[in-house]
Amino acid sequence: MDNLAAARSQMGxxxxxxxIFAVIGVALPLMMTIAEWRFRATxxxxxxxxxxxxxxxxxxxFAVGAVSGTVLSFELGLLWPQFMQYAGxxxxxxxxxxxxxxxxxxIFLGIYLYGWGRIPGWFHLLSGFIVxxxxxxxxxxxTFVNGWMNTPAGFDLVDGKFVNIHPFTAMLNPASIPEAVxxxxxxxxxxxxxxxxxxxxxxxxxxxxxxxxxAIAIALSVGSVAVLIQGVSGDALARMVAEKQPMKxxxxxxxxxxxxxxxxxxxxxxxxxERETKFAIEIPYGLSLxxxxxxxxxxxxxxxxxxSDWPNVPAVHICFQIMVxxxxxxxxxxxxxxxxxxxxxxxxxxxxxxxxxxxxxxxGFVALEAGWMVTxxxxxxxxxxxxxxxxxxxxxxxxITVTLGAMTVVYLVLAIMVIRLLWRHVISAPATKELxxxxxxx
Amino acid sequence: xxxxxxxxxVMLVALILYALLGGADFGAGxxxxxxxxxxxxxxxxxxxxxxxxxxxxxxxxxxxxxxLMFSGFPPAFSSIAIGLAVPMFLILLGIVLRGASYVxxxxxxxxxxxxxxxxxxxxxxxxxxxxxxxxxxxxxxCNATFVKGPNQNGLLRTWYQPFPLLVGVLSLSLFAYLxxxxxxxxxxxxxxxxxxxxxxxxxxxISVLAAFATYIVAGSYAQQIRDGLSRTPFxxxxxxxxxxxxxxxxxxxxxxxxQRARLASGAQVALxxxxxxxxxxxxxxxxxxxxxNGAAPSxxxxxxxxxxxxxxxxxxxxxxxxxxxxxxxRKSLASTGGxxx
Numbered sequence: 001m002d003n004l005a006a007a008r009s010q011m012g013x014x015x016x017x018x019x020i021f022a023v024i025g026v027a028l029p030l031m032m033t034i035a036e037w038r039f040r041a042t043x044x045x046x047x048x049x050x051x052x053x054x055x056x057x058x059x060x061x062f063a064v065g066a067v068s069g070t071v072l073s074f075e076l077g078l079l080w081p082q083f084m085q086y087a088g089x090x091x092x093x094x095x096x097x098x099x100x101x102x103x104x105x106x107i108f109l110g111i112y113l114y115g116w117g118r119i120p121g122w123f124h125l126l127s128g129f130i131v132x133x134x135x136x137x138x139x140x141x142x143t144f145v146n147g148w149m150n151t152p153a154g155f156d157l158v159d160g161k162f163v164n165i166h167p168f169t170a171m172l173n174p175a176s177i178p179e180a181v182x183x184x185x186x187x188x189x190x191x192x193x194x195x196x197x198x199x200x201x202x203x204x205x206x207x208x209x210x211x212x213x214x215a216i217a218i219a220l221s222v223g224s225v226a227v228l229i230q231g232v233s234g235d236a237l238a239r240m241v242a243e244k245q246p247m248k249x250x251x252x253x254x255x256x257x258x259x260x261x262x263x264x265x266x267x268x269x270x271x272x273x274e275r276e277t278k279f280a281i282e283i284p285y286g287l288s289l290x291x292x293x294x295x296x297x298x299x300x301x302x303x304x305x306x307x308s309d310w311p312n313v314p315a316v317h318i319c320f321q322i323m324v325x326x327x328x329x330x331x332x333x334x335x336x337x338x339x340x341x342x343x344x345x346x347x348x349x350x351x352x353x354x355x356x357x358x359x360x361x362x363x364g365f366v367a368l369e370a371g372w373m374v375t376x377x378x379x380x381x382x383x384x385x386x387x388x389x390x391x392x393x394x395x396x397x398x399x400i401t402v403t404l405g406a407m408t409v410v411y412l413v414l415a416i417m418v419i420r421l422l423w424r425h426v427i428s429a430p431a432t433k434e435l436x437x438x439x440x441x442x
Numbered sequence: 443x444x445x446x447x448x449x450x451x452v453m454l455v456a457l458i459l460y461a462l463l464g465g466a467d468f469g470a471g472x473x474x475x476x477x478x479x480x481x482x483x484x485x486x487x488x489x490x491x492x493x494x495x496x497x498x499x500x501x502x503x504x505x506x507x508x509x510l511m512f513s514g515f516p517p518a519f520s521s522i523a524i525g526l527a528v529p530m531f532l533i534l535l536g537i538v539l540r541g542a543s544y545v546x547x548x549x550x551x552x553x554x555x556x557x558x559x560x561x562x563x564x565x566x567x568x569x570x571x572x573x574x575x576x577x578x579x580x581x582x583x584c585n586a587t588f589v590k591g592p593n594q595n596g597l598l599r600t601w602y603q604p605f606p607l608l609v610g611v612l613s614l615s616l617f618a619y620l621x622x623x624x625x626x627x628x629x630x631x632x633x634x635x636x637x638x639x640x641x642x643x644x645x646x647x648i649s650v651l652a653a654f655a656t657y658i659v660a661g662s663y664a665q666q667i668r669d670g671l672s673r674t675p676f677x678x679x680x681x682x683x684x685x686x687x688x689x690x691x692x693x694x695x696x697x698x699x700x701q702r703a704r705l706a707s708g709a710q711v712a713l714x715x716x717x718x719x720x721x722x723x724x725x726x727x728x729x730x731x732x733x734x735n736g737a738a739p740s741x742x743x744x745x746x747x748x749x750x751x752x753x754x755x756x757x758x759x760x761x762x763x764x765x766x767x768x769x770x771x772r773k774s775l776a777s778t779g780g781x782x783x
Contacts (some may be wrong), residue, residue, distance in 0.1 A: 074531075087516075
C-alpha cells in the first residue's frame with residue numbers, strides 16, 4: 001500500500017469511528033435533558049433513571065469521542081502536513097471555536113454529573129441543555145471545516161499561497177451551513193433511531209416496562225422529527241452541490257453526459273469506462289427538477305472534466321443511493337410511527353411495530369456513514385476542491401502503513417469496549433431497587 | 443509583531459496549564475504503576491479519586507495549544523508533524539490508550555480482571571506519554587534540523603539524541619513530582635500522606651538531577667537555548683524564582699506542610715516552563731521557524747486572540763462553578779468514607 005492510500009485509509013478509519021462516538025455524544029445529551037425535563041415536570045422516577053443512565057452513556061462517549069477527536073487533530077498534521085501548512089491559517093477559526101465549544105461541553109458535563117442534589121434543579125437542567133447545545137456547536141464548527149474543503153472561500157490565491165484571508169468568510173463558506181444542518185439532523189436521526197431500537201429490542205425481551213417505554217418515546221420522537229426535517233435539508237444541500245460542485249453532483253448521480261432535463265436515477269451501477277450508468281430506474285427530468293427546481297435545467301456531466309480527475313464514481317453513486325434509500329425508509333417509518341402514536345397508543349402494546357422499529361433502527365447510522373463516504377469520496381482527487389490534490393497534501397514520512405495498522409487495532413479495541421460498557425451501564429435492565437430509590441448514581 | 447508575541451504567550455500559558463493539570467494526571471498514572479507496599483490498594487484508590495472528576499477537561503489545554511499552533515503558526519505545526527512524526531504518534535497513542543483505559547477501568551467495577559488489565563495499560567501509557575512530550579519539547583529546542591523528505595530525515599534522527607531524551611526524562615520526573623505533591627494533600631490518612639511525601643521527595647530529587655544533566659548536555663547539543671537562558675536578566679530572575687520555589691517545596695514536604703508544598707511545586711514547574719519559553723524566544727522550532735517568520739497573517743492572529751479572550755470570559759466562571767461542585771463532592775465523599783455508588 002503506498003503512503004497516500006495508507007494515509008487515506010487511516011484518516012477514513014479514524015473518521016468512521018469518530019463519527020459514531022461523536023454523533024451519539026451530540027444526540028444523547030439532548031435526550032438526557034429531555035428526560036430530566038420530563039422528570040421535573042411529572043415527577044416520574046423512570047424519567048430520572050433514564051436521565052441518569054443517558055448521562056452515563058454521554059460520559060463514556062464524550063470521553064471516547066474526546067480521545068478520538070484528539071487523534072484527529074493530531075492526524076491532520078501527521079498525515080496531511082502540507083494541507084495544514086497552507087490551509088491552517090484559513091480554517092483555524094472554526095477549529096478554535098470548536099475547541100471552546102468542546103471545553104464548554106466538558107465543563108458543563110462535569111457540572112451535570114456531579115451536580116445532582118448539589119445545585120438547584122433549574123440550574124442542573126440548564127447545564128444539561130448547555131451540554132447538548134455545545135455538543136451541537138462542536139459538530140457544527142467541525143463540519144464548517146469540511147464545508148470549506150468542498151467550497152473554499154475567504155482568501156485570494158497568489159503564487160500558490162493563501163493571502164488576504166478573512167477567517168469568518170472562510171468559516172461561513174457556501175457549503176458550511178447546509179452541510180452542518182444536514183450533519184446535526186443526521187446525528188439526531190441516527191442516534192435517536194438506534195437508541196429507540198435498542199430499547200425496543202429490550203422491551204421485546206423483558207416485556208412491557210415503564211423504563212423502556214419512556215426511553216422509546218423520547219428517542220423515537222427525536223429521531224422522527226429529525227429525519228422528517230432532513231428531507232428539506234438534504235434538498236438544500238443538493239442544490240448547493242449542484243451549483244458549487246457540479247462534478248460532485250454528477251458523480252453521485254452517475255451523470256456522465258452534460259444534459260438538459262436530466263433524469264433522476266434510482267439505483268443503477270455506473271460504468272466509468274463505458275461512460276454510462278446502467279440498470280437504474282430513471283425518472284424523466286427528475287434530476288434537473290431536484291437540483292435546480294426547473295425541468296429544463298442543464299446538468300453538467302462528468303464529461304466536463306478529464307476522467308483522471310473523476311472520483312470513484314461507482315462507490316460515490318452507490319453510497320449516495322444507500323444514504324437516500326435509508327433516509328426515505330426512515331421518513332416513511334417516522335410518519336407511520338406518528339400515526340400509530342396518534343391513533344393506536346400506546347406503541348409498546350404492538351409487538352409487530354416494535355419489531356419493525358428494531359429492524360429499522362440501524363438505518364440511521366448506515367445512512368450517516370454512507371453520507372460521509374459520499375462527501376469525502378465525492379470530493380476526490382481534491383483535498384481542497386479544485387485547489388489542492390490529496391496526493392500533494394500527504395506526509396512524506398515513510399511507513400504510514402505501520403501507524404495505520406496500530407490505529408486500526410486501537411480503534412477496534414475501543415469500539416468493543418465502548419459497546420461492552422454501554423451495554424452494562426446504559427442499556428441493561430435497571431434493578432427494581434434503582435427504580436424505587438432515585439438516588440445519585442454517578 | 444505584537445499579536446505574534448501575544449499568541450505565543452497564550453500558547454505558553456496553555457502549555458503551563460497542561461503541565462500543571464494534565465501533567466499531574468500523567469504523574470498520578472506513573473505512580474499507579476509503582477504502587478507498592480501494604481497500602482497498595484489504598485494508593486490506587488487515592489489516585490483514581492484524585493483524577494476522577496477532572497481528567498476529561500485537562501486535555502483541553504493540549505488541544506487548545508495544538509489548534510492555536512496550526513491556526514496561528516501553520517509552518518511550525520507542519521514541520522513538527524513531519525520531522526517529529528514518531529514521537530508525536532507515540533504521544534497520540536499514549537493519550538488515546540490512557541484516556542480510554544481510564545474510563546474502561548472506572549466503569550468495569552464489577553470485573554476485577556478487566557480492571558487490573560486496563561489499570562496496567564492506564565499506568566504504562568501515563569508514564570510513556572510525558573516522556574515523549576518532553577522529547578518533542580527537547581527536539582524543537584535543539585538544532586536537529588528538520589529536513590523535509592523522508593530520505594534525509596529518517597524516523598529517529600530528529601529526536602533520538604541525548605538532549606531531547608534528557609528533556610523527556612526531566613518532564614516525566616517533574617510530572618511525577620507534581621502528582622506526588624498534589625496527592626499528599628488529597629490523601630486521607632497519615633500513612634498514605636507519608637507514602638506520597640516520600641515519593642515526592644524522591645522524584646523531586648531525580649528531577650533536579652535531570653535538570654542539571656539537561657543543562658550540561660545542552661552545552662554540546664543545544665548551545666543556543668542555553669545561551670537564551672542567560673541572555674536577559676529577566677530569564678535569570680525566573681530561574682532564581684524557580685530555584686527558590688523548589689527549595690520552599692522541598693522544605694514544606696520535609697516538614698509536612700502539604701498545602702504549601704503543593705503551591706510551591708506548582709509554581710516551580712510553571713516557572714521552569716516559563717523560563718524555557720523565554721529562552722526559546724522567538725523560536726517555535728529551532729533553528730528555523732520563529733513566531734515571526736512562521737506566523738499566519740496578523741488579522742488571523744488578532745481574530746484568534748479575540749476568540750480566545752471571549753472564550754475565556756465564558757469558560758473561566760464556568761470552570762470555577764465546576765471546581766466548587768467538585769469541592770463539595772470531595773467533602774461529601776470524605777464524610778461517607780469515600781464510597782460512591
